[in-house]
Amino acid sequence: VHPSARALEVSQDRLVEKTILQELGVGTAPFRAVDDRPSLDAAIAVLGLPAVLKTRRGGYDGKGQAVLQAPGDVDAAWSELGGVPLILERFVPFESELSIVAVRALDGTIACWPVVENTHELGILRLTRAPAPGVDAALQASAEACIRPLLDFLDYVGVCCLELFDVDGELLANEMAPRVHNSGHWTIEGAHTSQFENHLRAVLGWPLGSTDARGASAMVNCIGGLPDRDAVLAVPGAHLHDYGKNPRRGRKVGHVTVNAADAASLEPALERVLELVRASADG
Amino acid sequence: VHPSARALEVSQDRLVEKTILQELGVGTAPFRAVDDRPSLDAAIAVLGLPAVLKTRRGGYDGKGQAVLQAPGDVDAAWSELGGVPLILERFVPFESELSIVAVRALDGTIACWPVVENTHELGILRLTRAPAPGVDAALQASAEACIRPLLDFLDYVGVCCLELFDVDGELLANEMAPRVHNSGHWTIEGAHTSQFENHLRAVLGWPLGSTDARGASAMVNCIGGLPDRDAVLAVPGAHLHDYGKNPRRGRKVGHVTVNAADAASLEPALERVLELVRASADG
Numbered sequence: 289v290h291p292s293a294r295a296l297e298v299s300q301d302r303l304v305e306k307t308i309l310q311e312l313g314v315g316t317a318p319f320r321a322v323d324d325r326p327s328l329d330a331a332i333a334v335l336g337l338p339a340v341l342k343t344r345r346g347g348y349d350g351k352g353q354a355v356l357q358a359p360g361d362v363d364a365a366w367s368e369l370g371g372v373p374l375i376l377e378r379f380v381p382f383e384s385e386l387s388i389v390a391v392r393a394l395d396g397t398i399a400c401w402p403v404v405e406n407t408h409e410l411g412i413l414r415l416t417r418a419p420a421p422g423v424d425a426a427l428q429a430s431a432e433a434c435i436r437p438l439l440d441f442l443d444y445v446g447v448c449c450l451e452l453f454d455v456d457g458e459l460l461a462n463e464m465a466p467r468v469h470n471s472g473h474w475t476i477e478g479a480h481t482s483q484f485e486n487h488l489r490a491v492l493g494w495p496l497g498s499t500d501a502r503g504a505s506a507m508v509n510c511i512g513g514l515p516d517r518d519a520v521l522a523v524p525g526a527h528l529h530d531y532g533k534n535p536r537r538g539r540k541v542g543h544v545t546v547n548a549a550d551a552a553s554l555e556p557a558l559e560r561v562l563e564l565v566r567a568s569a570d571g
Numbered sequence: 572v573h574p575s576a577r578a579l580e581v582s583q584d585r586l587v588e589k590t591i592l593q594e595l596g597v598g599t600a601p602f603r604a605v606d607d608r609p610s611l612d613a614a615i616a617v618l619g620l621p622a623v624l625k626t627r628r629g630g631y632d633g634k635g636q637a638v639l640q641a642p643g644d645v646d647a648a649w650s651e652l653g654g655v656p657l658i659l660e661r662f663v664p665f666e667s668e669l670s671i672v673a674v675r676a677l678d679g680t681i682a683c684w685p686v687v688e689n690t691h692e693l694g695i696l697r698l699t700r701a702p703a704p705g706v707d708a709a710l711q712a713s714a715e716a717c718i719r720p721l722l723d724f725l726d727y728v729g730v731c732c733l734e735l736f737d738v739d740g741e742l743l744a745n746e747m748a749p750r751v752h753n754s755g756h757w758t759i760e761g762a763h764t765s766q767f768e769n770h771l772r773a774v775l776g777w778p779l780g781s782t783d784a785r786g787a788s789a790m791v792n793c794i795g796g797l798p799d800r801d802a803v804l805a806v807p808g809a810h811l812h813d814y815g816k817n818p819r820r821g822r823k824v825g826h827v828t829v830n831a832a833d834a835a836s837l838e839p840a841l842e843r844v845l846e847l848v849r850a851s852a853d854g
Contacts, residue, residue: 480808480830495805502785522778525763547763 291443295466298442302375303344305464312437315460317453322374325366331376332362338379341365343372351411355379380460382453386420388431389449389472391486392439394493399486401479401499403431406451406471409511412538415562416507418474421551430459438464447472447487470509470540477527477547478505504551506558508565510542515564520544523557523564574726578749581725585658586627588747595720598743600736605657608649614659615645621662624648626655634694638662663743665736669703671714672732672755674769675722677776682769684762684782686714689734689754692794695821698845699790701757704834713742721747730755730770753792753823760810760830761788787834789841791848793825798847803827806843 289297298305306316320331322341332339337359343352354365356376385408390400405420406413420427435450449469451462472483481489481497489496513535520528525547533541544561548554572580581588589599603614605624615622620642626635637648639659668691673683688703689696703710718733732752734745755766764772764780772779796818803811808830816824827844831837 489804495801497804497810498807518778521772521780524781527780 291445292466295442295444295448299464299466300346301344302342302347302463303373306375306377306461308441309434309438309461312441314434314437315458316462317377317380317460319375319377322376325370328362328366328370328374328376332356332359335376335378340377340379341369342375342377343369344375345373380453380455382455382460384420384454385462386423386431386452386454386459387416387449387469387471388435388452389447389469389475389483390432390435390439391447391483391490391496391499392444393490393496394445396440397496398436398439399496399499400428400432400435401472401475401483402501403428403452404471404474410538412511412540413470413509414511415509416471416474417551418478418505418507419501427454427457427459434459434461435464442466446490447483470543471507473529473543474505474507474545475499476529477545478502503547503549504554505545505547506554506561508544508546508558508561509540510544510565510568511540512537513568514542515544515561515568519564520561523560524548525554525557526561574728575749578725578727578731582747582749583629584627585625585630585746586656589658589660589744591724592717592721592744595724597717597720598741599745600660600663600743602658602660605659608653611645611649611653611657611659615639615642618659618661623660623662624652625658625660626652627658628656663736663738665738665743667703667737668745669706669714669735669737669742670699670732670752670754671718671735672730672752672758672766673715673718673722674730674766674773674779674782675727676773676779677728679723680779681719681722682779682782683711683715683718684755684758684766685784686711686735687754687757693821695794695823696753696792697794698792699754699757700834701761701788701790702784710737710740710742717742717744718747725749729773730766753826754790756812756826757788757790757828757830758782759812760828761785786830786832787837788828788830789837789844791827791829791841791844792823793827793848793851794823795820796851797825798827798844798851802847803844806840806847807831808837808840809844 303321306319309316322328338357341354385406386403388403392398402419403423404416404418407415447468449465453460468483475482480500486496520526527545530542535541546557586604589602592599605611605614621640624637668689669686671686675681685702686706687699687701690698730751732748736743751766758765763783803809810828813825818824829840
């Protein structure tokens, strides 16, 4: 099997993915395979509630999953999702959702961008702060210790993202994305080398460029519609990316990256961009 | 006449250009029109030697000009350049060659990037340092005071560059380029908004983006050939731009921009890039 096919196989099946992460010593939420209603009940008995029931394949942006808060939620979740292979995961009371984007070169060299913090709204990524507020060398090292063994195991080449939950300073891996990732779009303006450039460098066998951040950045997704263009462009340090897509409810049609010398000076510009984006889009 | 046509007319004729600059109160080297041999001798009598004889139209990269160091050089220069309209300029004993790139929006707003220092080799731009070493607020203001009245006079829209000589801290305008300019290529990685993005913003009537520098940058032209790609890409903060041109002696076929947090940390990377570029190209 070609390494890129293996990475797709692994990432397309949440059960395979989490099993491999555990075998590599990377922490995840406790989980169980669910193939029928008895195995769901057995999984709940082991993991307890709250828990999250997910399809093993095909979900994104919060689709294909249901949170089980109490025993009364189980029937509805089963009738919504049952019939395809599922996975039940213990609900993780995370403090923040983080992700780390990394690139692995043909020669096995790995470079990681700073850990970022992601905020979701209605299951869709709304905001990425880069670097994540409060990230220090220890947390960066922990995050890299999650993604590096995975990339090596897969003999991966190119850019990959790993979503992480921060639970009291301990990182649990949630989901990998074997590609350039939305939470890495800030690197276009916010890092010395963007995830796109380094992906190309990697697959071409070229030396990787520096993944260091340049100041502080935030990336705001435009969901369902674009904000007022001139107003966004007038915000200091704001860069508007228009994907040229037809607007549709819940669809990412662009993003705005805000960059500044440091996190404090970023804040007013970010507030203004959030206001403009919220005024125009789904909410 | 459309403003863009007027800007071209002015910039394509060194005599018109310098005359307008002087009328706007912008300092230039003293000059005289030269249309025949008697007027050349008269101009030399007024301006003295050394002086530079240039074609009024069509020169670039040091072509179409000759330096007259002593009376003995005049015959050779005249036989090389005579027969077309010329201009004689007093030789300026400059300390450094600077340039300022500015952008003027449809509504007349002007934004200027930091003044840069240019180093030429054999009449061709080799190196741009951005910002120029030693530039301070006063020098920046002086340079802006040279280009702003010119852009307003021309009712210019878009990016324009003005080359300047620094003579003991006094700036003399040498030549305008009514377009994005080689000495502004560093803005792609080295400024919050590149000259290319701001040119498009300007002609589209959009708000201009910040022209502030991000750290310190240097741009090295690749003349006659490209340097070793992997070696350049391995230099921290180096960004290689390959124009996809056929290499030819004296032809700019690419450039490398080096960026770092400050001028001191830029220096080792720049030295390495210069070494690589010099090893591969015309010299």
